[in-house]
Amino acid sequence: MAIEHAILVSLAERSASGYDLARRFDASIGHFWKASHQQIYKVLGRMEGDGWVASEVVAQDGRPDKKVYAITLAGREELALWTSRPTPAEHLRSEFAVKIRALPFGDPAAIVQDVHARRSAHLDRLAYYEQSAAKHYPRPDQLDDAEIGGWLVLRGGLLAEQAGIAWCDEILQRLTASEATER
Amino acid sequence: MAIEHAILVSLAERSASGYDLARRFDASIGHFWKASHQQIYKVLGRMEGDGWVASEVVAQDGRPDKKVYAITLAGREELALWTSRPTPAEHLRSEFAVKIRALPFGDPAAIVQDVHARRSAHLDRLAYYEQSAAKHYPRPDQLDDAEIGGWLVLRGGLLAEQAGIAWCDEILQRLTASEATER
DNA sequence: CCTTGTCATGCAATTAGTTGCATAGTAGAT
DNA sequence: ATCTACTATGCAACTAATTGCATGACAAGG
Structure with a gap:
């Protein structure tokens, strides 16, 4: 229960496709939480089912269509709720x-x-x-x-x-x- | 492929039972690599199958028997081989x-x-x-x-x-x- | 023309790790 | 007497994450 929240934060900052998110998880956010594109697509599907995000297919010219995800009100509520819960002790793995x-x-x-x-x-x-x-x-x-x-x-x-x-x-x-x- | 090596290092330092290892993974080594006792027992079984460790049942008085694991020659070879391979980039997860x-x-x-x-x-x-x-x-x-x-x-x-x-x-x-x- | 790289999404299979439960004796505290 | 804690090992079920594969179009360089 944590990649969901990393995605919520990222989408709260700016809506994005799974592909965009995968690139963010290769750079900025990714320095503190890594995730592969396979994992992101899978979790996005689950999160849409939970109503935390909503997607819209956007056609592009010269490029494949993309599915842009935006955080929903329920997603924002979950995000706020999560910040109010204490963070469990994290253990290094070096x-x-x-x-x-x-x-x-x-x-x-x-x-x-x-x-x-x-x-x-x-x-x-x-x-x-x-x-x-x-x-x-x-x-x-x-x-x-x-x-x-x-x-x-x-x-x-x-x-x-x-x-x-x-x-x-x-x-x-x-x-x-x-x-x-x-x- | 890493908890195995943490266990090998720990056993190379000193032979131990699964229970002992679990306590080490709660303290010294555990500050850099966490593992639950369930995981340790499971992996020890697999490692014994691979010939990296060997176990011996030791009876105790006033306490349950324990299975003391020791690193084998093959285990030491694997450990040395592992140190000679470059460490893959590790990603934080904070x-x-x-x-x-x-x-x-x-x-x-x-x-x-x-x-x-x-x-x-x-x-x-x-x-x-x-x-x-x-x-x-x-x-x-x-x-x-x-x-x-x-x-x-x-x-x-x-x-x-x-x-x-x-x-x-x-x-x-x-x-x-x-x-x-x-x- | 062909290869490499970028954009874009996803499934399937496997491995790793967590959570919950089970058992069983001893020792010490209330 | 009863409860808690420690020693000791492990299975079963589930969730998370990785690895490998698949598809398909466009752009740029050689």
């Missing part, structure tokens, strides 16, 4: 952390490579967030109510990426230090 | 972030409460990590190879919790500031 813990039983050189790859992925996302912040929120000290949520989520992403980079640096420092000693 | 983004469509007071709750959960885990670090790694500048993985994962947890607290503080600052203005 394969990377498990792999770091597996250091004594594995291939240190390969793991170091992995850390480098992860570090550069963090850097990429950090750059993306910074660009996104500069573009969409040029005046963070003067945000209106509609913008505050998006801004704060971006800030969270930024802080998380910075922490991730710091962790990678610490790992690399440890691992390359011991490597140097071994020689 | 219901909390979605809820923050839902701020303009929801109940701000309830969300503020949620942020407070999350902040104190972060503080609790931070305290746990700090205690754990002091207890198990009193000399972080003199770690041997077997300890390095556990230490680095703890460090990652610490950094993540600190970043989480900083985020909560930023959110609360924003939200309580706007609340003050409204009056």
Whole structure:
């Protein structure tokens, strides 16, 4: 019970087709909640049955028809109700952390490579967030109510990426230090 | 294909029953990979079929028998092989972030409460990590190879919790500031 | 002309994970 | 006496999510 709410938020911000949503879940919202297009289409169907969203087929020229979904009043009510319920504790699921813990039983050189790859992925996302912040929120000290949520989520992403980079640096420092000693 | 590896790491560190593993997945390893006992028992059965682990029934007095699992040679090989494969990009799934983004469509007071709750959960885990670090790694500048993985994962947890607290503080600052203005 | 990429929607099969239930003995508290 | 909590293992039913496949039109590059 959560992808529904991510979709509701996205549709509350702006109506969209399943395809549009899939792209949003590849980018902005997708940095905090991933979903494949198959999953989105399936859940949209269920949500329409529940009356949370309504669809309208829109013909396009030079492109296939699309089904544009909009949030309904019932959908908005559900969304508000959801925000009023406490968020259940979320549990990380970090394969990377498990792999770091597996250091004594594995291939240190390969793991170091992995850390480098992860570090550069963090850097990429950090750059993306910074660009996104500069573009969409040029005046963070003067945000209106509609913008505050998006801004704060971006800030969270930024802080998380910075922490991730710091962790990678610490790992690399440890691992390359011991490597140097071994020689 | 990942809970298997978390179990393999845990068993490589020390043999254990399903029950023991479930408790580990409630604490140490569980901070980075959660698993219920039902799932653990199911996966252990499959892993035994694959020859990655072997079990032995141990009778106890005053307590039910237990099935102690140990990692096999094949299991160690699989574990090493896994560390040599690159880790697929992991995607967060933060219901909390979605809820923050839902701020303009929801109940701000309830969300503020949620942020407070999350902040104190972060503080609790931070305290746990700090205690754990002091207890198990009193000399972080003199770690041997077997300890390095556990230490680095703890460090990652610490950094993540600190970043989480900083985020909560930023959110609360924003939200309580706007609340003050409204009056 | 042919390939690759984008737009657009979806089904089917499988795997992963959650929820609920069942059993059974011991220990400690009320 | 009774209730709660801990140790210990597991099945069954369900829901969520992934993987693989299918279709079809248009646009751009080689």
